[in-house]
Amino acid sequence: MKQEHIIKYSSKTRHLLKSITWRLVASLDTFLLSYIISSNFVYGLKISVYEIISKFVLYYFHERCWYKSKFKNRNLRHSIKPFTWRIIGSIDTLIISSLIFNDVYLGFQLASFETLTKLILYYIHDKVWYKSKFGLQHEKKL
16 A cells, blocks of 8 residues: 555656656747747747746646556557647647737747647657656565
8 A cells, every 4th residue: 555655656756857857848949939930039938938837737737647547558659649748738839829929820830830849859758758767666576
């Protein structure tokens, strides 16, 4: 019973750290794309800051759902998971950027470009973390 508590605690810590590292990578990508699309440093910064908050929360719950899922096929899991996150992330980006740009068209542009860049970056990030044993504890056989 106590071992179960340790596994749950360590998995939450792992997902928290995984969320932080992903948000750093993703925020840099968002900032660069926002700046390129708008030619406005402040817009890029605002969108990135708002998304740090919104996506940090959304990503954590996305990770918890996948962790609790019964999905067994690792390769298929790593192929599907980026798409489920990207759908959530793109909707969030579209809403935030459209409000900041005050232009839905520019919001769609950003969300569209991010779909490609973030899928690639997320796949790499997820594979690195999947191979890492950081934050996981295994039951010891007595």
